[in-house]
Amino acid sequence: MELLPLDYYSLTQAVDFINQKTNSAIKENSLYSYAIEEKIQFLLKIEIKDNQLIKIGRNDAEGFFISDDSELFFPESAIDVGGDDFLILRDKFSYLEVSYDDLNKPKFESFKGYIALHPELLELFCKDSLPQKNLKNTNYLELESFTIETPVKADIWSVFNFKLQHSLHDEDERLYIKNTFRINFGDIRISYKDLIKLIPASPPSTFNDLEQEIKKLKSELEEKDKKITELQTALDDKNIPILLGVHREDDPLKIAIEVRNKYWTNYPDNVKSNTQIRGYIIRDYSVTQTLATEIEKIACPIDRKKN
Structure with a gap:
C-alpha cells in the first residue's frame, strides 16, 4: 500500500518520485530542462510588503519594487474580503491584500504565496547565475528588473514586474547581496499534478x-x-479577410490573427501578459516595438483594464 502523494515536491523528492515510478535514474538537471520546455512549472514562495519584494523562498530581498505595468486578474470567487478601496484575495496558491488610491491605482500591501519561474527567467538563471559564497545551494543574478507570475492554474493571476530602486554596490564596490535575485534550489517546488505528467502510462500487457x-x-x-x-x-462559411500577407510579409492583421489563435487558445486558464506577447511578436516576426504594441492590442480579445 502506498502513502498519499504530497501536494508539492522539492527537486530531490521529485527526482526520487520519478525514479521510483519509472525505474529510471534521472538527475535534477533533467527537471530544469522540462521546466524550460514548459512541461512542468518550477514554483517558488515569495513575500511582498508595501509593493516591495522582501523574500524569495528563504532568502531576504531588498530594493525591488513593483512597477506600474504589473497586472492583476481574479474571479469574484477569489475575493475573501472586499471594500471600496481594498481587497483581500485568497486561492490555493497565495494570499493577497491590495488597496487602491483615488486614481484606482493598485498597491500590493501584502502577498504571500507561490509564483512560477517562467522559462525565460529560469533559462537566464541556469546560464548566468553565480553561487553565493558561504551559502550552500544558493545562486544569484544581478538584475535591474525581472518579471514573475503566479502559477497557470491559480485563481489569482498576477504578473509582478519588479524594478531595482536601490544600488547594487556600496561605495567600495561591494555587492549588496540582498539586492540581487537569489534562489536557494532547496526552495523550488513542483506540484504533484505536474510530476505525474512526466510519468508515461503503462502499456497494454495482453x-x-x-x-x-x-x-x-x-x-x-x-x-x-x-x-x-x-x-x-464552418470555417469555409466564415467571412475571412482577403489578401492576408499577400503584399507585405509583416501584414499586421495577419500577424494579429495568428497571435490571437496561438496565445489566447486556453483563455482564461492560461493567459500571457501583454508584455510577454509583445516580446514574442518582436521575436517571431522581426517587427519594431511600436508595430508589435499595436498588433498586440488588435490581437487581445479582452479589455485588460477590466479583466
Whole structure:
C-alpha cells in the first residue's frame, strides 16, 4: 500500500518520485530542462510588503519594487474580503491584500504565496547565475528588473514586474547581496499534478488489451475526422479577410490573427501578459516595438483594464 502523494515536491523528492515510478535514474538537471520546455512549472514562495519584494523562498530581498505595468486578474470567487478601496484575495496558491488610491491605482500591501519561474527567467538563471559564497545551494543574478507570475492554474493571476530602486554596490564596490535575485534550489517546488505528467502510462500487457486499444483509437480518430470536417465547413462559411500577407510579409492583421489563435487558445486558464506577447511578436516576426504594441492590442480579445 502506498502513502498519499504530497501536494508539492522539492527537486530531490521529485527526482526520487520519478525514479521510483519509472525505474529510471534521472538527475535534477533533467527537471530544469522540462521546466524550460514548459512541461512542468518550477514554483517558488515569495513575500511582498508595501509593493516591495522582501523574500524569495528563504532568502531576504531588498530594493525591488513593483512597477506600474504589473497586472492583476481574479474571479469574484477569489475575493475573501472586499471594500471600496481594498481587497483581500485568497486561492490555493497565495494570499493577497491590495488597496487602491483615488486614481484606482493598485498597491500590493501584502502577498504571500507561490509564483512560477517562467522559462525565460529560469533559462537566464541556469546560464548566468553565480553561487553565493558561504551559502550552500544558493545562486544569484544581478538584475535591474525581472518579471514573475503566479502559477497557470491559480485563481489569482498576477504578473509582478519588479524594478531595482536601490544600488547594487556600496561605495567600495561591494555587492549588496540582498539586492540581487537569489534562489536557494532547496526552495523550488513542483506540484504533484505536474510530476505525474512526466510519468508515461503503462502499456497494454495482453493481446486482448492491444485489440481493445486499437478499436478505441480508431473510434477516436473517426470522431476527430468528423469534427475536423465540421470545423472546416464552418470555417469555409466564415467571412475571412482577403489578401492576408499577400503584399507585405509583416501584414499586421495577419500577424494579429495568428497571435490571437496561438496565445489566447486556453483563455482564461492560461493567459500571457501583454508584455510577454509583445516580446514574442518582436521575436517571431522581426517587427519594431511600436508595430508589435499595436498588433498586440488588435490581437487581445479582452479589455485588460477590466479583466
